[in-house]
Amino acid sequence: MITFIVRRLIVTVFLLLVVSLITFAIFFLVPRLAGQTSYELASQYVGRNPSPAAVHAIEAKLGFDQPLIVQYGRFVRGIVMGAHYDAGPNKTYCPPPCFGYSFRNQQPVWPMLMSNVPVTASLAFGAAVLWLVAGTAIGVLSALRRGTVFDRAAMGVALAGVSLPIFFTGLIALQLFSYRWPVFPDLRFVPLTENPLAWARNLVLPWTTLAFLYAALYARLTRAGMLETMGEDYIRTARAKGVPERKVIVKHGLRAALTPIITIFGMDLGLLLGGAVLTEFTFSLHGLGLFTILAIGNNDLPEILGVVMLTAFFVVIANLIVDVLYAVVDPRVRY
């Protein structure tokens, strides 16, 4: 198991390198293939109406005139060793891990990313707990009462949950519970360490909105999984042993039905940690999602590159945790 984790971590490093290479290629190579010159690229990193001399200076300092492979080398080196950016008169050191330097914001990318992580993480983890509990519970009940009014109603709501976009449900939630009946007025992010109560109170609406979407998905998944496992022979064996029905459902049925859910959960959570774009945008939460949108809007390539790398990292790590959990849950899986 330990060797497996170590091996996987090593693979993860390589995987991230590949991801960075692809991202790098997309952001740096594609514009060039489309015919942009290094001068035009550099002009994106300076303010409006720059002087040609300033652009040329940036072009040289960012190394856009260098071959791509050298640029990539500089980028990777920056992550490990840090990098020096000398933009204009002020020399800047970007300490490792340096994911580039946003010339628009005059800041290294990494600290900006990190300042956004708590918001996104608060949103993602809170919502994840909600949707996992609600989704599986509804899914199990639906499976056990297949065809009843409860099942039909739950699956109907689930269909709505899957189909309605967050900017719709989120706005409705805001309109109803923040403006018309101000149960949650004045929503803004309060760090958990500052005031846990306010933190939770102000996140209830975003959590519920985000969890609604995922809970719907998980309810349908759990229902399908439970219907399958409850028909298995070992469920019949458990009943034949005289195991009480409640225990048959949870200990024998749900335990087996949860395995695929764990897989999906890991990937969903990993992806969300990279930014819940729509939810953050709807509720004006300054997390990685909103950061991404602003970065794209500003055409700020180092920022976009940083977000993509961070998201990839979260997804890869989440998958690693899922794989380890798999071995814990299912004894047939051994590494």
Place this chain on the structure above:
Amino acid sequence: MAELLEVRDLRIHFPTEDGLVRAVDGLSFGLGGGRTLGIVGESGSGKSVTSLGILGLHEGTSARISGEIWLDGEDLVRAAPERIRDLRGNKVAMIFQDPLSSLHPYYSVGDQVIEAYRIHNRVGKKAARAHAIEMLDRVGIPQAAARADDYPHQFSGGMRQRVMIAMALSCDPKLLIADEPTTALDVTVQAQILDLIADLAAEFGSAVIIITHDLGVVAELADDVLVMYAGKAVEYGTAEDVFTHPAHPYTWGLLGSMPRLDRERGERLIPIKGTPPSLINVPPGCSFRPRCRYADLTGGRSAAEVPTLRETGPGHLSACHLAAIQRRRIWAEEISPRLEGAGQAPQAHAGEGII
């Protein structure tokens, strides 16, 4: 004889979109304590549905059950579900066909035996574990104490079935139902498992119902035999009676279609023509009539009237319109000579024949 199990006019029907499936339709039989009953029949004859009915495992499905199942003085059809759950695994235990899919893949075999024991016995974890290891040891699992922590996928098919047996016997049941316990196993271990069931049942004093389509298994284990066809009993008697002078054309067919080691190589088996009837549209009269070579001899009664179980000898019942004399003649003159070596129970082909 005070019977341990007494089934009277049991009917288990399943309403489906295509119609009512009469899986078991008016079945009656009895089983004395400590005895072994073999229930034989083709797929879909209602064998398994009957056994699941005795365990009350149709609870929560669409099954409609009527009739009586008396176990030790209690009618299981009318008992509260909670009471039946209490009996399951305790007084009545069951072994299933495929031990791999019947064992939970996520729990160690020890834990699964422990669970079976602790549901019905108020004991601590340590005592339960000791009991589970003892049971695993008794069913012949080597190094039971060490292997108790292994998972089902780490065992061979035969060993898994031994685990199932250990689980079933852990609460010392009065009745053990084995539903095709060797069908999913290698031929080489079938005989071992059958011997094990027989030995342990005798040791524990349990009565056994062994459900199979393999007459060899019945011949090896059973005291009594119940032959089922289309949800009904067609013949019931001691194994001796049923094998030495079977009194129903369907039983003759089963005997004729069985491979035997004492017959010439290359000799053809005689299959029963046709297929079992749909349980939604059971033929009127005798349900075996469309496949019966002797139906014409009943003078039309088999098409009009459902035959009931009647005695053809002491304790030997058969549901056939043919007169007992006719049947004895057909058996003696036509069937018996064709089954070379008849007059003695067929050899268990999973048994001594191979080993």
